[in-house]
Amino acid sequence: MFAGIAGRYDLLNHLLSGNVDKSWRRLVARTLRPSLVEGARVLDVACGTGDLSLVLEGAGEARVVGLDFCRPMLEIARRKAASGARPVPFVEGDALRLPFADCSFDVVTIAFGLRNLASVEDGLRELRRILRPAGRIAVLEFSDPVVPGFRALFRFYFTRVLPRIGGLVSGSRGAYEYLPDSVSKFPDQKRLAALMREAGFEEVAYKNLTGGIAALHTGARTP
Numbered sequence: 001m002f003a004g005i006a007g008r009y010d011l012l013n014h015l016l017s018g019n020v021d022k023s024w025r026r027l028v029a030r031t032l033r034p035s036l037v038e039g040a041r042v043l044d045v046a047c048g049t050g051d052l053s054l055v056l057e058g059a060g061e062a063r064v065v066g067l068d069f070c071r072p073m074l075e076i077a078r079r080k081a082a083s084g085a086r087p088v089p090f091v092e093g094d095a096l097r098l099p100f101a102d103c104s105f106d107v108v109t110i111a112f113g114l115r116n117l118a119s120v121e122d123g124l125r126e127l128r129r130i131l132r133p134a135g136r137i138a139v140l141e142f143s144d145p146v147v148p149g150f151r152a153l154f155r156f157y158f159t160r161v162l163p164r165i166g167g168l169v170s171g172s173r174g175a176y177e178y179l180p181d182s183v184s185k186f187p188d189q190k191r192l193a194a195l196m197r198e199a200g201f202e203e204v205a206y207k208n209l210t211g212g213i214a215a216l217h218t219g220a221r222t223p
């Protein structure tokens with residue numbers, strides 16, 4: 001599905017969100033800034049076309065690696081990275097079987113990716129595995145809008161308007177029907193925080209973004 005929309009993915013992200021997606025990714029980098037120090041290693045899982053990986057690479061001294069299992073998305077990420085001062089390596093791999101040793105990263109991020117995994121619980125455990133003890137995790141994902149009137153309005157936009165525009169621009173209406181459908185099945189803010197704790201993260205906290213359309217969950221690996 002992602003291979004089919006790769007060429008229009010960035011354009012549609014920015015168009016359908018009115019560019020708000022960019023500020024969400026910048027917030028991830030600002031939140032993680034204290035960990036993005038020289039010598040630190042960051043893995044951006046389900047990196048897609050690399051937008052978060054590149055923001056993280058530019059936000060500090062840490063070295064960032066992006067990983068995704070969709071080659072056409074990675075090809076776009078590599079093209080975007082090629083012009084940067086420190087090119088980000090983009091690796092093909094499965095988020096549920098990461099090709100890295102235990103405890104090999106200081107920070108792991110996943111933006112709009114956890115929802116797509118066959119198992120959220122297994123995904124969180126695998127993200128924890130490659131983190132060193134006390135390493136930080138950040139999960140950026142669509143969530144449950146918290147303001148009642150806005151919630152109804154957003155639902156209408158997300159389920160009725162967005163699939164039409166997404167379908168017209170990308171040629172794949174199915175991919176943009178899958179988006180609201182997968183979000184409706186994804187755990188809300190509190191449940192995701194609980195799943196993170198169950199997977200072995202502590203200091204779990206979340207911040208609602210744009211009225212809860214998205215949420216940024218953070219935590220640290222228990223020892």
Ligand SMILES: C[S@@+](CC[C@H](N)C(=O)[O-])C[C@H]1O[C@@H](n2cnc3c(N)ncnc32)[C@H](O)[C@@H]1O
Binds near residue numbers: 049073110112
């Ligand atoms: C909605 S995109 C998010 C891309 C990027 N993180 C962003 O913020 O725009 C979801 C990405 O998850 C990737 N993905 C889904 N399941 C995966 C898996 N099991 N392993 C690796 N990547 C996966 C897809 O290929 C796709 O690029």
